[in-house]
Structure formats: C-alpha cells, structure tokens
Amino acid sequence: MSLREFVEESQSFGDVLKIETPLSPKFEIPLVLKELDGGPIVLFENVEGYKVKVIGGVCGKRSRIYKALRVRGAIELYQALLEAVKNPLKAERVDDGPVAEVIEKVKLDRIPVLTHYSRDPAPYITASVVSALSPDGEIENVSIHRLEVLDEKHLAIRIVPRHLYRLCQIAKESGKNTLDVAISIGLHPAVLLAASTPAPFGVSEYDVANRLLGGRLKLLRCRYVNAYAPSEAELVLEGKIMLDKLVDEGPFVDLTGTYDRVRRQHVVKVVGVMHREDYIYQALLPASSEHRLLMGVPREALIWNLARKIVPEVKGVNLTAGGCGWLHCVISIRKVREGDGKNVLMAVFSAHPSVKHAVVVDEDIDPFNPREVEWAIATRFRGDRDLIVVPNAAVSTLDPMADEEGLGCKVGVDATKPLKEGWMFEKASIPLSGRVKRLLEGLRRAC
Ligand code: MN
Numbered sequence: 107m108s109l110r111e112f113v114e115e116s117q118s119f120g121d122v123l124k125i126e127t128p129l130s131p132k133f134e135i136p137l138v139l140k141e142l143d144g145g146p147i148v149l150f151e152n153v154e155g156y157k158v159k160v161i162g163g164v165c166g167k168r169s170r171i172y173k174a175l176r177v178r179g180a181i182e183l184y185q186a187l188l189e190a191v192k193n194p195l196k197a198e199r200v201d202d203g204p205v206a207e208v209i210e211k212v213k214l215d216r217i218p219v220l221t222h223y224s225r226d227p228a229p230y231i232t233a234s235v236v237s238a239l240s241p242d243g244e245i246e247n248v249s250i251h252r253l254e255v256l257d258e259k260h261l262a263i264r265i266v267p268r269h270l271y272r273l274c275q276i277a278k279e280s281g282k283n284t285l286d287v288a289i290s291i292g293l294h295p296a297v298l299l300a301a302s303t304p305a306p307f308g309v310s311e312y313d314v315a316n317r318l319l320g321g322r323l324k325l326l327r328c329r330y331v332n333a334y335a336p337s338e339a340e341l342v343l344e345g346k347i348m349l350d351k352l353v354d355e356g357p358f359v360d361l362t363g364t365y366d367r368v369r370r371q372h373v374v375k376v377v378g379v380m381h382r383e384d385y386i387y388q389a390l391l392p393a394s395s396e397h398r399l400l401m402g403v404p405r406e407a408l409i410w411n412l413a414r415k416i417v418p419e420v421k422g423v424n425l426t427a428g429g430c431g432w433l434h435c436v437i438s439i440r441k442v443r444e445g446d447g448k449n450v451l452m453a454v455f456s457a458h459p460s461v462k463h464a465v466v467v468d469e470d471i472d473p474f475n476p477r478e479v480e481w482a483i484a485t486r487f488r489g490d491r492d493l494i495v496v497p498n499a500a501v502s503t504l505d506p507m508a509d510e511e512g513l514g515c516k517v518g519v520d521a522t523k524p525l526k527e528g529w530m531f532e533k534a535s536i537p538l539s540g541r542v543k544r545l546l547e548g549l550r551r552a553c
Contacts, residue, residue, distance in 0.1 A: 107294045107322045108204070108338035109388065112174055113147060113161065121146050121170065128152040131229070131389075132221040135160055139391040149386075156218040162389040164233075165295050166396040171403065174295035175318055180422060184407035186318060191305045194313030197323045203337025205290075209329060210379045212259050217341070219255055220389045223359045229255045230358060232397075233390035234291045234343075235301040236263070237312065237333050238273050241280045246334070247273055248301045248311035250400070252392075253289065253374065254355055261289075261374040262355040263347060266503075269307050274349055274372070284346040286331035287374065292340020292388040294319065303404040312336075330378035340385040344378035361401060362430045362504050363393035398431025405432070405458040412457040413437060416449045424473040425458075433502060435464045436473040441522045451494055451518035460502035465519045470533060482521040486531055494518035 116122050123146040129135050135150055139162045142148055147170075150160040165171055168180070177183045210216075219229035231253040239246050247269040254262040265271045277285040290297075300315035312334070316323040326337035328344045335342040355371035390396050402425035414420045419440040426434045435454050441447060447466045454464040467473060467482045487493075494517065501507075501514030508514045523531035 107296065107319050109161075109164070109292045109294055109340060109386070110338075112294050113149070113164070116147055116170065116173075119173075122149055123147070124149045124151055126151050128154045130154045131156070131160065131218040133224070135162070135389065136220050136222040136391055139163060139389070139394065143391070144395040153218045153387075156216075158218060158384065159386045160218050160220070160389055161292075161386050162391060163394070163396055164388065165298060165390075165400055166394060168399060168403075171295055171299065171399060175299070180406070181410070181420075183403065184410045184423075187299070187303055187404060187407045188411055190300065190314045190317035191303060191309065193317060194305070194309055195317040195321055197310075197312045197316040197325050198321075199334065200324045200326055200337050203324060203326045204382050205335065205337055205339045205342055206326060206329075206380050207383045208381050210381065212343075212376045212379050214255050214258050214261070214343075214376060218387050220391075222392055223365075225357060225365060226359070227254070227356065230392075231255070231261070231289070231291065232392060233293075233298070233388045234289045235293060235297060235311075236270060236287050236289050237310075237335065238270060238285055238287045238347075239332060239334075240273055240276050241282060243332070245273070245276075245308050246310035246312065247307070248315075250298070250301050252358055254358070256353065256373065259376050261343075261345070261376065262353050262371050263374050264355055264358070264369065264371050272307060274347060278349050283349050284375075285349060286328075286333045287345050287347055288328050288331065288333035288335040289343040289345055289374070289376075290335040290339040291342070292386055293336060294338075297323065297336060298400055299404065302400045304408070328378065329380065340388065341381040342379070343376050344380075345374040345376045348373045348375055359392045360504055361393060361397055361432050362506060364506055366504070393430075395427060395431075398425070398427060402431035405460075409435060409437065409454050409457040409461075412453045413439065413450050416453055417442060417446050419469065421469045422473040425461075426476070428476070429463065430504070432460055433462050433505060435461045436467065436479050437464065438467050438469055438471055438473040439522070440469045441525065444525055447492070447520035447522040448494060448518070451520060455496070455499075455516055455518070459500060460504070461516070462501050462505060462514060463517050463519070465521055468522050471521075479521075483519060486523045487519060487521040492520040494520070 237248040296318040325334040357365040406423040421438040496516040
C-alpha cells in the first residue's frame with residue numbers, strides 16, 4: 107500500500123485540496139499548511155524552483171487515520187495498534203519496486219525540503235521514517251526522527267535515547283564508526299503510525315505496519331547501505347550515521363509550538379538517493395495536528411489499555427490538541443466504585459508519563475468536546491476532594507515549565523460524579539416527540 111493509493115482514495119471522498127499557485131518551500135508552503143491545519147490533505151502542484159510536488163497534512167485528521175487503517179473509531183484503532191505490536195507480521199523483502207525507478211547522485215538541495223518557522227536554522231525533513239539493523243542483522247528498528255539539512259550530502263539527526271540510540275550504541279561497541287540507515291519519505295499512514303508506536307526493542311515497526319496493512323508492505327534492500335525501505339515509498343535517502351561526530355542541531359519547533367534548545371546530535375552522511383520518476387515529497391509541519399496525532403494516538407492506545415484494567419469500560423481517551431497532543435489527557439470512563447476516578451488518573455500518568463494535567467469524566471461526557479469537559483468540571487468537581495497534585499514528578503522533556511532536572515508537577519482532576527445520588531448530577535434532558543423531531547430536522551436544513 108502506497109501513499110499515492112491512499113491519496114487517490116482520499117480524493118474520492120473530496121478530502122484532497124490541490125494548490126496550483128507557485129509557492130516556495132521556505133515559509134510559504136508551511137504557512138499554507140498551518141492555515142489549513144486539521145483540514146484536507148494539501149497537494150502543492152507547483153513548487154517554486156523544483157519539478158516535484160509537495161504533499162502535507164496526510165495524517166492531519168483523526169477520521170482520515172481511521173479510514174487509512176480501515177477502523178471505525180478510536181477504540182478500534184487502539185485495538186488494531188496494540189494487536190499489531192503483539193503480533194507483528196514479517197514484511198516481504200523484494201528485489202525491486204517503484205521507489206527504485208531513478209537512482210541518483212546525492213544532492214539534497216534538489217529535494218524541496220521545507221523551512222518551517224521564522225527562526226529555523228535550515229530546512230528540516232520531518233515526515234521520514236528511519237530504519238536500521240543491528241550489526242548482526244538480527245534486530246531492525248524503524249522510527250521517526252527530525253533531520254536538519256546541513257549541506258548537499260549531510261543531515262543532522264535528532265536521536266532520543268530509545269531504540270535507534272541503542273542500535274548506535276551496539277554498533278559502537280562492536281567497533282563500528284557508522285550505522286547504516288534508510289530514510290524513507292512518502293509513506294502510507296500505517297507506516298508512519300507504526301513507526302511512532304512504542305513496540306519493544308527487537309520488534310521491527312515495519313512488521314507492525316505490515317500487520318496493520320494486512321500483509322501488503324514490501325521492503326526493498328538499499329543499493330549502498332545495509333538497510334531496508336518500503337518499496338512503494340516516494341523517495342529514499344541511503345545514509346550512514348557517523349557515530350564519532352556531533353554537531354549543533356536546531357533550534358527546532360517541537361510539538362509544543364515552542365523552540366526546543368540547540369542540541370549536540372549525530373550527522374548522517376547521505377550516500378545514495380532513489381526515488382520514483384515523479385516523486386511527491388511528503389512534508390509534515392511541526393506542531394501541526396498531524397504531528398500531534400502521529401505522536402499522541404499511539405500513547406492514547408497505551409492509556410486506554412491500562413485504564414481498562416481499572417474500570418470495566420473506557421469510552422474514550424483524548425490527548426487534547428490544546429495540550430499539544432502530549433501533555434494533557436481527558437479520559438471518559440464508566441465509574442463503578444467511588445474512587446475509580448483517582449485510580450484512573452494514576453493509570454493515565456503511568457501509561458504516558460509525559461502527561462502533566464489529566465481530567466477524568468463519566469461516560470456521558472465526550473472527551474473530544476472541550477465544552478462538555480468544562481461542564482463536567484463545573485458541575486462534578488470539587489477542588490478540596492477531587493484534585494490530585496503530585497509535586498516533583500518527572501515530566502516531559504518537551505514541557506517548557508520543567509526544571510533543569512526534568513521535574514515538574516502533575517495535576518489530576520476527578521470530574522466524575524459521586525455515585526450516591528448520581529441523578530442530581532445528570533444532564534437534564536427533554537423527551538423528543540416525533541413531530542418535534544421532524545420540525546427540528548426541517549429547521550436545521552433551512553439554516
Ligand atoms: Mn523500536
């Protein structure tokens with residue numbers, strides 16, 4: 107399954123906007139993506155200075171992610187993700203594929219990489235997946251990393267201490283000074299989502315993606331490095347992470363919409379480029395809804411999975427847009443015992459330790475509707491009884507309010523109604539007769 111097929115399918119639902127006005131990848135395309143954030147997929151057909159097209163916002167709507175994964179809603183998506191991590195399906199390795207149509211000399215300035223925000227030091231590749239193998243070839247990891255374009259042949263790669271970092275360590279310990287990587291761009295949403303889903307070290311996220319795609323992911327061995335890329339990607343950069351070289355990276359606008367600090371990071375030397383003849387460059391605007399959903403949705407799945415061990419039913423989990431898809435959580439549950447709300451809050455903080463403010467609401471409150479959530483806080487919450495405050499807890503490195511040691515404060519709000527005399531807290535409703543129903547439908551059509 108390719109990005110193209112998915113875009114075509116989305117087009118048939120009227121969910122793709124084509125822009126013919128010539129626009130520059132520096133600031134102009136990013137600004138249009140920002141203005142249209144959360145809307146349709148945007149295809150820029152005329153990119154100033156380049157022959158290829160740019161696409162953005164592909165994973166920018168929850169409903170579109172559901173369609174891509176053939177699920178009907180959030181809970182089904184969580185189940186599919188957790189199931190795919192538990193039962194990954196080995197992806198087929200093939201010798202050729204559409205991405206190998208053109209094998210080209212390395213010249214990164216030929217690729218329309220976007221420069222997003224005003225203080226950005228350089229263009230950044232943000233929607234690529236990076237795959238690497240352990241030196242013995244036994245372990246494969248696939249993850250998303252921001253890549254700063256340094257010059258025609260070099261990128262700086264931000265590696266947080268997780269699995270790719272561990273592969274770098276293993277390579278170093280076995281005496282190597284480089285680690286081969288495939289950097290793939292232009293991918294089906296399932297591959298992007300799998301690459302941002304936490305799977306145990308040793309599980310290839312390609313195999314997670316392949317499970318999500320029903321066995322339709324094919325992998326192609328790179329020409330110059332020992333790494334694999336989806337054969338239906340739009341563009342692949344073959345590279346070597348130079349393990350003995352660090353450079354200043356950033357500042358980069360992260361999920362919070364604020365600048366991360368300048369960090370010392372590794373350099374990737376790009377040694378090969380392959381792409382489709384008329385490849386589409388896939389972009390992702392930092393701090394956009396697409397960024398939040400790709401990072402947040404897999405964490406919602408973890409929260410859902412832990413919370414349902416405490417209460418029989420978890421109706422929904424929302425890592426909210428205002429909370430950067432990462433720091434704020436609203437969870438809706440069916441409460442059965444007094445105190446369930448607080449236990450669920452603790453589960454939220456455990457399942458996703460980056461959450462700093464969490465709200466738990468009853469099953470009649472839609473966690474995706476901020477007004478309903480506020481109503482629950484207004485009518486079902488008392489600060490002296492229903493509040494949890496945890497000072498000096500470890501918080502997200504993305505939290506601008508964290509102190510130097512990474513400590514901050516977690517706050518949990520239990521806005522579930524007391525079980526005793528629960529009727530007093532019910533949303534009052536009015537019975538609906540047949541003719542009022544018809545009248546209202548008519549009025550709504552007329553408006
Ligand atoms: Mn991994």
